[in-house]
Amino acid sequence: MLKGSIVAIVTPFKNGKVDEKALGDLIEWHIAEGTNAIVPCGTTGESATLDYEEHYRVIEITVKAVNKRVPVIAGTGANSTDETIMITEKAKKLGADAALLVSPYYNKHTQEGLYQHHKKIAEAVDIPQILYNVPGRTAVNMLPPTVARLAEIKNIVGIKEATGDMKQVSEVIRLCGDRMAVISGDDFTTLTLLALGGKGVISVSANVAPKDVASMCKAWDAGNLQEARRLHFKLEPINQAMFIETNPIPAKTALSMMGKIQEEFRLPLCPMSDANKEKLKKTIADYGLLK
DSSP states (O other), X not given: OOOEEEEEOOOOEETTEEOHHHHHHHHHHHHHHTXXXXXXXXXXXXXXXXXXXXXXXXXXXXXXXXXXXXXBEEEOOOSSHHHHHHHHHHHHHHTOSEEEEEOOOXXXXXXXXXXXXXXXXXXXXOSOEEEEEOHHHHSOOOOHHHHHHHTTSTTEEEEEEOSOXXXXXXXXXXXXXXXXXXXXXXXXXXXXHHHHTOOEEEESGGGTOHHHHHHHHHHHHTTOHHHHHHHHHHHHHHHHHTTSSSTTHHHHHHHHHTTSSOOOOOTTOOOOOHHHHHHHHHHHHHHTOOO
């Protein structure tokens, strides 16, 4: 399940509501392009702006559209433990194959609090669970010893590492070994993480260049380092462009330019500045993504 290119898929909106058709079309495109798994309702899916019914509906649409062709890893994390359990239980009932659990944001909990949070969720909901460490958004870094403790829990099966710190990633892999699948949460670190023993990436760039992200991971798995390196460098302009403004603003703007979704966000996210939009358009045009 935790291998290769896993897209953190955007949530398309149209006239203020989830654009269910556009979401279904994106999923079909991803599967055709070789994406290995789909993550609905992650950071890139604007989960923080979805109400509960929308959150559940996006998961339900994804599960039905995928129809077991690839795994569905639902974003179910929240900033309280009880709320996270509630959302995770619902995702399981809707047919998700696993849950992605961002560290509780805003609380600034201790490492022990973080451990107890994930332990309680794992005991409450029998579904494979993936930790999501993104201190730039949560204000707390899940340290390698904490990850190693959580790796002892049977249904905690992986971690999305979005620190950008390869020293930390290396320590997590050293401490956890085969007990924990480590996945990149930053596209620019994917190839380095694979070289350290990681399994793949939960990708933002795959929203716009799914075939190349998947091909890079497959080339590495096949032992074709030269091809993997070529694709890494080819993708770097896209990796950088996806964060020219706050994610998922560039990804959704690029997909709109490509004719795949409406350019629509939920406040407090808003449209890109004109200057950055021009930079993004040039990048994706140079990459060959505009018809």
